[in-house]
Amino acid sequence: MSLLTSRAKTGTEKAETKLKKKGKLFRRVVTLTLAGGILCGAGFGVKALFFTEEERLALTGMTSYGSLSTTIEGTGVTMPADSFSVTAASSEGKITGVYVTAGETVTAGQLLYTQDDSELDDQLDEYQKQIDDLYDQIGNYNDQIDNYTEQIGDLKETMAQLTVTAPFSGRVTGIQADEGDQLQKGTGLATLVDDSQMTLTEYFSYAWEDQVYMGMTAGVSIPSLMNTYSGTVTGIKKVERLTTEGTRCFAVTITLDNPGALTEGMTGAAWLLANSGEKLYPAVEGSLEYKNSKAITAQAAGELLTVHVDDYETVTAGQTLFTIDGSDYADQVESAEKGIDNARKNISTAQDRIASYAQRMAEVEEKRSDYNVTSDIDGKVIMVNVREGEKPRSGMTAVSVYNLDSMEITANIDELDIGSIQMGMEVRIVKSGTDGASFTGHVSEISYEATNSNGVAYFPITITIPANGALSAGVNVSYYISQGDAEEGVLAPLEALKSYDGGTCLYVKAEERPDGALTLEEGVVPDGFYAVPVEVGSTNSQYARILSGVERDVEVFTRYRQKAPSGGDATSRGEEEEFSFPGGEFSGGFPSGGNGMPSFSGGGGGGGFPGGMGGRP
Numbered sequence: 001m002s003l004l005t006s007r008a009k010t011g012t013e014k015a016e017t018k019l020k021k022k023g024k025l026f027r028r029v030v031t032l033t034l035a036g037g038i039l040c041g042a043g044f045g046v047k048a049l050f051f052t053e054e055e056r057l058a059l060t061g062m063t064s065y066g067s068l069s070t071t072i073e074g075t076g077v078t079m080p081a082d083s084f085s086v087t088a089a090s091s092e093g094k095i096t097g098v099y100v101t102a103g104e105t106v107t108a109g110q111l112l113y114t115q116d117d118s119e120l121d122d123q124l125d126e127y128q129k130q131i132d133d134l135y136d137q138i139g140n141y142n143d144q145i146d147n148y149t150e151q152i153g154d155l156k157e158t159m160a161q162l163t164v165t166a167p168f169s170g171r172v173t174g175i176q177a178d179e180g181d182q183l184q185k186g187t188g189l190a191t192l193v194d195d196s197q198m199t200l201t202e203y204f205s206y207a208w209e210d211q212v213y214m215g216m217t218a219g220v221s222i223p224s225l226m227n228t229y230s231g232t233v234t235g236i237k238k239v240e241r242l243t244t245e246g247t248r249c250f251a252v253t254i255t256l257d258n259p260g261a262l263t264e265g266m267t268g269a270a271w272l273l274a275n276s277g278e279k280l281y282p283a284v285e286g287s288l289e290y291k292n293s294k295a296i297t298a299q300a301a302g303e304l305l306t307v308h309v310d311d312y313e314t315v316t317a318g319q320t321l322f323t324i325d326g327s328d329y330a331d332q333v334e335s336a337e338k339g340i341d342n343a344r345k346n347i348s349t350a351q352d353r354i355a356s357y358a359q360r361m362a363e364v365e366e367k368r369s370d371y372n373v374t375s376d377i378d379g380k381v382i383m384v385n386v387r388e389g390e391k392p393r394s395g396m397t398a399v400s401v402y403n404l405d406s407m408e409i410t411a412n413i414d415e416l417d418i419g420s421i422q423m424g425m426e427v428r429i430v431k432s433g434t435d436g437a438s439f440t441g442h443v444s445e446i447s448y449e450a451t452n453s454n455g456v457a458y459f460p461i462t463i464t465i466p467a468n469g470a471l472s473a474g475v476n477v478s479y480y481i482s483q484g485d486a487e488e489g490v491l492a493p494l495e496a497l498k499s500y501d502g503g504t505c506l507y508v509k510a511e512e513r514p515d516g517a518l519t520l521e522e523g524v525v526p527d528g529f530y531a532v533p534v535e536v537g538s539t540n541s542q543y544a545r546i547l548s549g550v551e552r553d554v555e556v557f558t559r560y561r562q563k564a565p566s567g568g569d570a571t572s573r574g575e576e577e578e579f580s581f582p583g584g585e586f587s588g589g590f591p592s593g594g595n596g597m598p599s600f601s602g603g604g605g606g607g608g609f610p611g612g613m614g615g616r617p
């Protein structure tokens with residue numbers, strides 16, 4: 001083969017190779033184009049199936065009026081809230097009397113039956129005699145203690161007066177007793193005066209009544225000293241004093257500091273300085289008095305041991321002035337306290353003996369109560385198994401009494417509902433049978449320890465029923481417990497609540513746009529509906545109370561449902577699209593969930609609908 005032929009062959013092979021490569025590339029492009037077309041068609045098909053507006057039905061509900069309360073119900077068997085059964089005390093003693101029959105109504109304390117107990121009487125009488133004697137002794141001891149206690153109280157009160165102190169700060173004058181004097185209660189010792197300030201009471205005309213006030217500045221002229229002092233109004237008394245000229249006057253007390261020259265009894269002429277600057281003069285003048293003065297006397301008898309002050313000495317409040325001997329009083333207190341101790345010891349001994357006798361009597365009386373049986377409660381006699389003159393069988397129930405005024409049932413409350421049960425809650429009770437009588441009970445006991453049965457936890461509660469005899473024991477009844485918010489108002493389905501940036505709204509169907517309707521993104525609100533903002537109150541699992549925004553009997557949008565294909569059944573489906581809604585948004589791409597269909601997931605609101613509504617039912 002020539003070189004030219006060889007090169008030509010090589011060129012031809014290369015050309016064929018290039019053509020093969022181009023063919024593969026063409027087929028790949030065609031394949032990708034077809035695949036893209038198929039995917040686009042699938043996308044449009046999915047959108048047409050799930051998102052095309054014409055293929056969806058708007059489901060609606062109605063607002064209503066009522067409450068959000070729900071009812072827990074069940075059945076139970078009645079038992080008396082209070083019952084009494086007694087077993088015969090002895091199988092040896094004969095029944096001496098039977099005083100009731102089955103079906104009879106008895107009261108608490110009523111005698112039911114008796115057995116012979118004569119051997120107990122003498123023993124009880126002897127014990128009681130001993131106890132009575134001991135109580136008489138204790139009474140005497142208590143009288144002694146009372147007398148001693150009163151005596152000690154008087155002595156200590158007197159001893160508190162043995163040290164005589166100054167009741168206020170002032171100057172001591174006129175000391176009347178010397179050390180060693182024997183004093184009696186009431187003996188004068190000295191006089192204590194507070195002359196640091198003086199008071200002057202004068203009378204002013206009622207014509208100036210409105211101009212005189214507490215704290216008002218006053219001037220006081222003392223003629224005997226030919227000097228004027230400054231004072232202050234410290235007292236006003238609306239008395240009525242008439243002058244000889246017939247002027248009606250009220251009393252004004254003026255207090256002034258004593259520079260040392262003022263004494264009690266000096267005549268003073270005062271004037272008051274009104275706010276206008278005018279001086280007001282009294283109609284009747286007065287004389288100076290010490291601010292405080294008191295005669296000091298002995299409040300206890302005894303020898304004056306010490307005089308602690310001298311005449312005209314200045315003292316402070318609480319300072320000791322005189323001391324009186326109190327040794328005799330101390331001896332009397334000690335003697336009385338010993339008498340109290342002895343009396344208390346005697347009482348303790350007597351009480352111990354009484355307790356011993358009482359214990360013995362209690363043991364006997366406990367036996368007697370078993371022989372003389374009374375009812376512990378009011379109620380109806382259900383059963384009587386004893387006969388007069390016969391000995392009862394050992395261990396047998398002698399009499400049973402049920403109080404049928406108040407019955408009880410036990411109800412088992414699911415763990416999901418126990419949180420709403422409260423003590424005292426009302427419960428409607430309906431009697432089984434033809435009459436269907438109803439009663440109102442209440443929750444009287446709640447057990448907070450759960451009982452599990454077949455994987456379900458429940459809590460027993462007790463319901464008390466005031467039946468007043470209309471229910472017997474062992475009767476089947478139904479109970480109904482209302483829970484939740486009983487307040488009535490406008491209610492809307494929970495799934496109709498939609499959220500927007502400013503709060504919550506309802507899509508309300510209306511022929512015309514309501515006042516205050518919101519403007520939301522196009523396509524969010526169905527045709528013929530308007531977004532109306534509302535105020536939401538309490539909710540339960542189905543409804544919400546609407547406090548404002550809509551009225552009752554209004555049609556509202558709840559969710560979309562996919563229209564049924566031709567010849568097929570409709571399938572309810574939540575609206576989930578590739579764009580955001582208030583309260584949620586579509587997320588995720590087209591990967592198949594395993595059945596060849598795209599996979600979708602709701603946003604933050606749940607199902608991509610406002611307020612968490614929507615999604616598959």
